[in-house]
Amino acid sequence: MKTQQFVVIGLGRFGSSLALELMDLGYEVLGIDRDEEIVNEWSDKLTHTVVADATDEEVLKSLGVRNFDCGIVAIGNDIQMSILAAILLKDLGLPMVVAKAISVLHGRALEKLGVDRVISPERDMGIRVAHQLVTPNLLDYIQLSKNYSIVEMNVPECLNGKNVGELHPRARFGCTIVAIHRENGVIVAPTAMDQLKTGDIMVIIGSNENVEEFEMMVN
Ligand code: ADP
Numbered sequence: 001m002k003t004q005q006f007v008v009i010g011l012g013r014f015g016s017s018l019a020l021e022l023m024d025l026g027y028e029v030l031g032i033d034r035d036e037e038i039v040n041e042w043s044d045k046l047t048h049t050v051v052a053d054a055t056d057e058e059v060l061k062s063l064g065v066r067n068f069d070c071g072i073v074a075i076g077n078d079i080q081m082s083i084l085a086a087i088l089l090k091d092l093g094l095p096m097v098v099a100k101a102i103s104v105l106h107g108r109a110l111e112k113l114g115v116d117r118v119i120s121p122e123r124d125m126g127i128r129v130a131h132q133l134v135t136p137n138l139l140d141y142i143q144l145s146k147n148y149s150i151v152e153m154n155v156p157e158c159l160n161g162k163n164v165g166e167l168h169p170r171a172r173f174g175c176t177i178v179a180i181h182r183e184n185g186v187i188v189a190p191t192a193m194d195q196l197k198t199g200d201i202m203v204i205i206g207s208n209e210n211v212e213e214f215e216m217m218v219n
Contacts, residue, residue: 015074165192175206
């Protein structure tokens with residue numbers, strides 16, 4: 001078992017899949033849901049599960065929630081409950097509080113409460129899928145901030161045999177190739193002399209606009 005401990009509040013579709021993945025990664029997870037049936041469903045798959053109302057401060061205290069490294073509020077549909085649970089986790093002093101938002105305004109409210117990371121799964125997935133649909137070589141797209149993103153894409157046929165220097169990604173597109181994955185390893189921070197081959201995966205960072213231009217060039 002790894003040392004970091006997570007508490008997941010709300011074991012709906014998002015919360016349960018997040019909790020299960022953390023378990024698979026070797027972490028300890030306490031799952032809390034007010035619905036007994038849902039808790040029973042996950043009780044043998046998570047380290048601990050509890051039927052509780054996460055908006056009850058005394059209950060959270062008695063469960064020792066303040067000792068966890070990270071708390072995730074995975075309640076989406078009930079915005080009031082989500083906000084109350086997030087306030088309590090912040091007040092309890094957990095080093096990292098993450099919360100799922102179901103709308104822009106919900107996300108803004110969570111940010112104002114000091115939630116360290118707000119996640120909007122549907123919105124983020126919509127953006128990713130749109131990029132993947134228009135750029136067949138695109139494998140993954142992560143928005144780092146409002147203006148910057150990082151993308152992972154297959155090296156297309158047109159770049160086979162070219163080295164990074166010939167491509168001039170920074171001068172032509174304002175993008176940086178930060179890594180090249182290939183079967184026998186990863187080249188981190190490739191130099192101008194490193195050669196691209198079909199079958200490789202490049203990881204590119206840049207402003208949204210520049211990354212899009214790069215995507216169009218290799219499409
Ligand atoms: P999803 O869309 O990911 O399935 P939902 O918002 O539908 O998310 O599910 C959230 C879960 O959170 C539900 O299982 C619900 O029982 C639980 N939940 C809602 N309010 C509370 C609360 N105050 N305390 C604990 N669990 C809660």
